[in-house]
Amino acid sequence: GAVVSQHPSWVICKSGTSVKIECRSLDFQATTMFWYRQFPKQSLMLMATSNEGSKATYEQGVEKDKFLINHASLTLSTLTVTSAHPEDSSFYICSARGQGATKAFFGQGTRLTVV
Amino acid sequence: SQQGEEDPQALSIQEGENATMNCSYKTSINNLQWYRQNSGRGLVHLILIRSNEREKHSGRLRVTLDTSKKSSSLLITASRAADTASYFCATDVGDMRFGAGTRLTVKP
Numbered sequence: 001g002a003v004v005s006q007h008p009s010w011v012i013c014k015s016g017t018s019v020k021i022e023c024r025s026l027d028f029q030a031t032t033m034f035w036y037r038q039f040p041k042q043s044l045m046l047m048a049t050s051n052e053g054s055k056a057t058y059e060q061g062v063e064k065d066k067f068l069i070n071h072a073s074l075t076l077s078t079l080t081v082t083s084a085h086p087e088d089s090s091f092y093i094c095s096a097r098g099q100g101a102t103k104a105f106f107g108q109g110t111r112l113t114v115v
Numbered sequence: 116s117q118q119g120e121e122d123p124q125a126l127s128i129q130e131g132e133n134a135t136m137n138c139s140y141k142t143s144i145n146n147l148q149w150y151r152q153n154s155g156r157g158l159v160h161l162i163l164i165r166s167n168e169r170e171k172h173s174g175r176l177r178v179t180l181d182t183s184k185k186s187s188s189l190l191i192t193a194s195r196a197a198d199t200a201s202y203f204c205a206t207d208v209g210d211m212r213f214g215a216g217t218r219l220t221v222k223p
Binding site: 042045046111 | 145146148150155156157158160163165203207210211212213214215216218
């Protein structure tokens with residue numbers, strides 16, 4: 001199957017700093033990318049959907065100014081957690097889907113810890 | 116927001132037994148997919164069933180879909196300790212939304 005690479009796999013940052021997470025589709029063009037957040041022992045919650053070249057569509061309750069999503073190319077989307085706080089500590093997972101494709105492919109996830 | 120609910124939330128069985136997990140959803144779907152997640156790790160795609168399919172098999176996995184009841188089930192036969200993980204259904208409605216998940220524990 002197609003490969004989606006997410007980087008970094010884990011990051012620890014200080015409260016108030018910003019963190020950028022990258023999601024790359026390695027062998028296909030990802031016209032749509034999805035970002036999810038998962039708290040311990042909970043399910044994946046969709047944060048936003050981004051289409052290449054367009055502004056991301058955020059789910060209700062997700063602050064767009066705090067979670068900046070950029071999908072400037074067909075192989076790369078980034079999620080920047082701005083002014084991170086301890087409550088932003090979570091597991092963030094991206095997925096990517098090609099034009100007209102049925103399946104989306106998931107990255108390995110990024111564990112963010114804000115101290 | 117999440118699309119569906121899964122039950123049970125947690126399931127503990129002995130190795131060799133079958134495990135059945137159920138998923139219900141709320142809206143019309145293009146397809147439904149099942150994923151596995153080991154603790155703290157990424158997702159492993161198990162099986163996809165399209166909205167016009169009723170049953171699908173893959174190895175020890177059997178998935179059913181009842182679009183009239185908006186529900187799906189995942190059956191794992193002859194379970195192994197290595198099947199211990201969380202299992203999620205995800206509905207494809209343009210974007211993908213996950214159910215709450217079932218935490219399966221298979222005791223050796």
